[in-house]
């Protein structure tokens with residue numbers, strides 16, 4: 001059993017540079033997932049002097065642990081947006097997603113990117129009588145907007161289904177092969193193992209500290225998934241983190257389909273072929289991270305389905321109005337974020353590329369106002385915001401989460417609270433007991449051997465090295 005995503009198997013020993021000198025540029029893009037790479041591509045096409053940095057390897061954050069479907073059929077999202085922000089916004093969101101699907105297809109074709117790109121039929125389905133209405137409403141919404149969709153009861157995958165929507169013109173791919181293509185194309189603009197440590201505004205530019213070097217830029221794009229250091233974004237009350245449990249197993253054939261249900265527990269699936277071996281990629285259970293007591297239980301649900309070669313988890317940010325946050329957040333329109341994709345990051349991250357390019361060039365783009373991070377608040381959003389904030393607080397106070405794990409003890413050493421994990425070989429791994437981001441408790445994920453912050457999704461390896469934000473710091477104990 002491999003405790004990493006199937007994409008992370010990619011054989012890429014392609015060595016990238018790290019920052020070793022000061023730079024003076026127009027735009028610094030921080031983060032090399034689908035968002036950062038899409039922004040870089042759009043800016044390069046427009047001959048803007050820009051650089052992308054990633055503190056690890058590009059693509060190995062959330063992007064490299066996803067199921068990598070490219071679709072505008074996204075559970076019952078149009079119904080949810082309609083309910084929170086109204087029909088017009090839901091319609092604009094649909095337009096943006098169709099536009100993004102087409103854009104990715106155009107890019108893959110134009111550059112002939114070898115990324116196992118497949119045209120597939122997408123389904124959303126339910127097995128519960130009480131959710132049939134959700135499917136019907138979503139179908140009506142799509143039909144009213146002239147989207148070619150079918151309402152079906154029979155589905156070509158092995159799940160019980162009472163009703164489903166089927167659409168064509170959607171895709172799947174290998175996200176790390178896609179990212180790798182752009183890494184090679186823009187290798188002189190990309191710096192890996194280069195971490196943004198801090199930044200400040202000086203007159204009309206930003207002075208950014210990256211690996212001890214100074215990068216001066218007019219625009220700063222934070223594409224770090226969770227823009228942890230921007231307190232004015234107020235993400236903890238605009239969103240919560242969701243953790244999903246995923247596996248990949250060998251199967252006889254590669255079916256050209258992808259599917260997701262609208263029920264609880266969440267089920268999402270697609271197929272993938274690598275070197276003539278076919279895999280089913282299967283997600284079971286998506287949970288508010290703050291409500292997870294024990295990773296084992298959810299991995300057990302997955303393992304009970306049998307036969308997985310890979311098992312892993314991934315976190316994404318769910319916003320309280322179901323819309324991404326893409327755009328400027330300061331009065332000078334020079335500090336830009338792109339986040340909150342509600343688990344639909346390939347369309348939204350690609351769209352972020354266009355929106356941010358047009359923001360910087362001052363071009364008209366209808367989606368700039370749709371996604372603007374500083375949008376208003378209404379009662380429904382406020383109610384969800386308070387619930388999300390409460391969930392996050394619960395996770396902060398839940399600092400005793402490892403007491404049921406017999407391999408872990410909590411201690412105070414040199415005045416610091418630590419967790420000590422003893423592995424199968426008897427080796428001790430000591431880490432600080434709080435996430436550096438907002439001091440939430442951390443819990444050990446025995447399957448992946450990672451420490452997890454349940455508040456905002458930071459992840460650390462067994463010895464405390466930060467592998468996923470919002471934390472920008474390790475929890476290593478020295």
Ligand SMILES: Cc1cc2nc3c(=O)[nH]c(=O)nc-3n(C[C@H](O)[C@H](O)[C@H](O)COP(=O)(O)OP(=O)(O)OC[C@H]3O[C@@H](n4cnc5c(N)ncnc54)[C@H](O)[C@@H]3O)c2cc1C
Pocket residue numbers: 030031032033034035036053054055056057058059060061062063064065066067068069070071194195196197223224225242244245246283313314315316338339341342343344345346347348349469472
């Ligand atoms: C289980 C699951 C399944 C999903 N499946 C799909 C799907 O099928 N289709 C879909 O469209 N979306 C899917 N998504 C959503 C999608 O994967 C994400 O929304 C998307 O990958 C986010 O991309 P990103 O570039 O914003 O962030 P990331 O991919 O996390 O990239 C952020 C990068 O920033 C870097 N970074 C962080 N801090 C710093 C710093 N201080 N300095 C420098 N670099 C830094 C990190 O190293 C990282 O590489 C899924 C999400 C989950 C959780």
